[in-house]
Amino acid sequence: MNTFTTNIQLVYVLAAACFVVGLHLMNSPATARRGNQVSTAGMIIAVITTLVLLIHEGTVTAVGWTVLIVGSLLGSAVGLWSARTVQMTAMPQLVSMFNAVGGGAAALVAIYGYMHDESAPGGVLGTTSVFTVLDVLIGSVTFTGSLIAAGKLQGIISGSPVMIKGGRLITAALMVVGLGSAAFMLTTASLPALLLVVLASLAFGVLMVLPIGGADMPVVISLLNAFTGTAVAMAGFVINNWALIIAGALVGASGGILTKLMADAMNRSLSNIMLGGFGTGDTAIAAAVSGDAQVRAIAADDAGIQLAYASKVIIVPGYGLAAAQAQHGVAELGALLEQRGIEVSYAIHPVAGRMPGHMNVLLAEANVPYPMLKEMDEINPEFPRADVALVIGANDVTNPAARRPGNAVSGMPILDVDQAKSIIVVKRSMGHGYAGIDNELYTNPKTSMYFADAKKAVAEMTAAVKTLVG
Amino acid sequence: MSTALVTDLTIFVLALLVGIEVIGKVPATLHTPLMSAANSIHGIVIVGALLIGVTAHTTVGYILAFIASFFAAANVVGGYVVTGRMLKMFRRKAAPAPADPAPAEVQQQERESVRS
Numbered sequence: 001m002n003t004f005t006t007n008i009q010l011v012y013v014l015a016a017a018c019f020v021v022g023l024h025l026m027n028s029p030a031t032a033r034r035g036n037q038v039s040t041a042g043m044i045i046a047v048i049t050t051l052v053l054l055i056h057e058g059t060v061t062a063v064g065w066t067v068l069i070v071g072s073l074l075g076s077a078v079g080l081w082s083a084r085t086v087q088m089t090a091m092p093q094l095v096s097m098f099n100a101v102g103g104g105a106a107a108l109v110a111i112y113g114y115m116h117d118e119s120a121p122g123g124v125l126g127t128t129s130v131f132t133v134l135d136v137l138i139g140s141v142t143f144t145g146s147l148i149a150a151g152k153l154q155g156i157i158s159g160s161p162v163m164i165k166g167g168r169l170i171t172a173a174l175m176v177v178g179l180g181s182a183a184f185m186l187t188t189a190s191l192p193a194l195l196l197v198v199l200a201s202l203a204f205g206v207l208m209v210l211p212i213g214g215a216d217m218p219v220v221i222s223l224l225n226a227f228t229g230t231a232v233a234m235a236g237f238v239i240n241n242w243a244l245i246i247a248g249a250l251v252g253a254s255g256g257i258l259t260k261l262m263a264d265a266m267n268r269s270l271s272n273i274m275l276g277g278f279g280t281g282d283t284a285i286a287a288a289v290s291g292d293a294q295v296r297a298i299a300a301d302d303a304g305i306q307l308a309y310a311s312k313v314i315i316v317p318g319y320g321l322a323a324a325q326a327q328h329g330v331a332e333l334g335a336l337l338e339q340r341g342i343e344v345s346y347a348i349h350p351v352a353g354r355m356p357g358h359m360n361v362l363l364a365e366a367n368v369p370y371p372m373l374k375e376m377d378e379i380n381p382e383f384p385r386a387d388v389a390l391v392i393g394a395n396d397v398t399n400p401a402a403r404r405p406g407n408a409v410s411g412m413p414i415l416d417v418d419q420a421k422s423i424i425v426v427k428r429s430m431g432h433g434y435a436g437i438d439n440e441l442y443t444n445p446k447t448s449m450y451f452a453d454a455k456k457a458v459a460e461m462t463a464a465v466k467t468l469v470g
Numbered sequence: 471m472s473t474a475l476v477t478d479l480t481i482f483v484l485a486l487l488v489g490i491e492v493i494g495k496v497p498a499t500l501h502t503p504l505m506s507a508a509n510s511i512h513g514i515v516i517v518g519a520l521l522i523g524v525t526a527h528t529t530v531g532y533i534l535a536f537i538a539s540f541f542a543a544a545n546v547v548g549g550y551v552v553t554g555r556m557l558k559m560f561r562r563k564a565a566p567a568p569a570d571p572a573p574a575e576v577q578q579q580e581r582e583s584v585r586s
Contacts, residue, residue: 071539079548101541109518253489357501
């Protein structure tokens with residue numbers, strides 16, 4: 001290593017340090033923006049350093065420069081456009097697309113490196129082969145897997161589990177082909193074997209995500225995020241670059257942690273999620289609710305009175321709220337109640353929304369101050385003190401049946417909504433949630449059902465509160 | 471095992487542990503921006519994509535470099551911009567935003583003026 005390349009590596013380490021500090025600042029909403037800026041600065045440093053290195057080496061051809069510049073500019077434009085225009089409800093799709101392109105780019109870097117080394121006099125080093133294979137495997141699986149996940153979230157591909165006849169058999173065959181070629185590459189450098197690994201991995205990615213249901217997407221996206229990070233770290237090993245190794249490891253760790261958090265919050269093991277959709281793998285036993293259980297319906301005026309004369313209201317938003325685009329209306333209702341001196345908070349279940357923390361972003365967009373957003377462990381002890389729990393578009397995460405063994409939601413951490421003094425549930429019908437079982441909360445004597453679309457219901461309740469209190 | 475490989479592995483393992491330590495402290499409120507931030511960080515692969523350019527001199531090499539740089543640039547630019555956009559929305563107090571008020575923010579401003 002001469003002085004110049006040593007300095008370059010040192011600057012890369014500086015960039016990596018910026019990433020760590022940036023992520024560290026994300027531990028509070030107050031400093032998170034600064035964190036993103038520090039991280040951006042690290043990235044700019046890394047890119048500029050790389051450009052300096054390229055100019056210094058002087059081996060890039062005119063065509064090479066054109067290709068890199070045009071490619072980067074086009075990519076930046078696409079990235080900028082999608083980041084600026086994306087709806088907050090569509091964030092999971094966008095994150096998934098970024099996973100796809102990140103994983104794809106990581107795989108391409110390794111593929112190119114391998115092609116280059118193979119034609120070079122020294123050939124491919126054994127250790128390089130190991131990392132190349134890992135990078136290509138993970139990167140390719142991430143690429144197609146993320147595209148399928150994004151497609152499912154966007155509704156282009158059916159959100160329900162898609163089972164292909166003999167899918168397991170095909171998956172097994174792909175694994176044999178992929179891993180077989182990979183093993184072969186470790187002894188003999190072979191480009192065709194690498195391409196076989198690529199093709200098998202691409203197909204495997206599709207088959208891996210297709211059978212997973214829409215409700216499990218938070219876990220899948222987290223997992224694919226971890227995959228992308230790992231693929232990037234492997235690319236770092238291939239081209240021996242510390243910035244890639246450190247950044248990739250950080251992302252791998254974050255994806256891993258979030259995956260575990262999400263799986264825990266759904267009370268399901270990762271293998272259970274990956275191997276089949278809700279209600280398809282496990283035998284779902286219906287909860288013990290008799291068919292003729294009484295449900296009490298409520299009108300806007302009564303709901304308005306309950307809310308207006310409460311002293312503490314907890315709002316429980318679920319994905320149904322976002323799907324109905326009702327978050328702005330809910331924020332308005334919440335602010336109106338607050339103005340009357342009512343203590344309002346929002347109970348956010350870890351899997352509310354389509355990705356980890358999604359509901360918080362949706363409510364933040366609707367101008368709800370973040371101190372009002374409470375996590376499950378924080379809010380659960382507060383339910384007994386709440387006069388009204390207003391459940392909007394949340395279902396399985398409020399089902400008290402989860403406390404009993406023997407049904408599809410057993411053991412799942414839930415919000416203790418049934419402990420509130422009275423409960424209003426806004427729902428379009430008595431339909432089931434993803435778990436496919438009855439929600440015992442709805443037949444609770446303290447519960448009133450408000451049958452309407454979330455947006456309409458919230459507007460009606462707000463109007464009722466306004467006329468009541470002038 | 472070469473020294474370089476041992477160094478690389480050491481860095482990888484330590485970075486993994488640092489990641490677990492740092493990210494474990496992030497509250498659930500920020501998990502979506504966190505994932506988006508992690509997303510932009512794996513855009514570092516742009517460095518790898520650029521480094522391909524050093525040795526590219528065949529058509530296949532150019533095509534691979536082009537796609538890789540396109541993908542990585544979309545990842546890195548989009549990731550940082552959207553993370554910034556999300557984080558801007560997190561406010562301690564429901565204060566009116568200065569630029570392009572969304573409908574809810576307009577209502578918020580009205581409420582603020584009523585209150586004062």
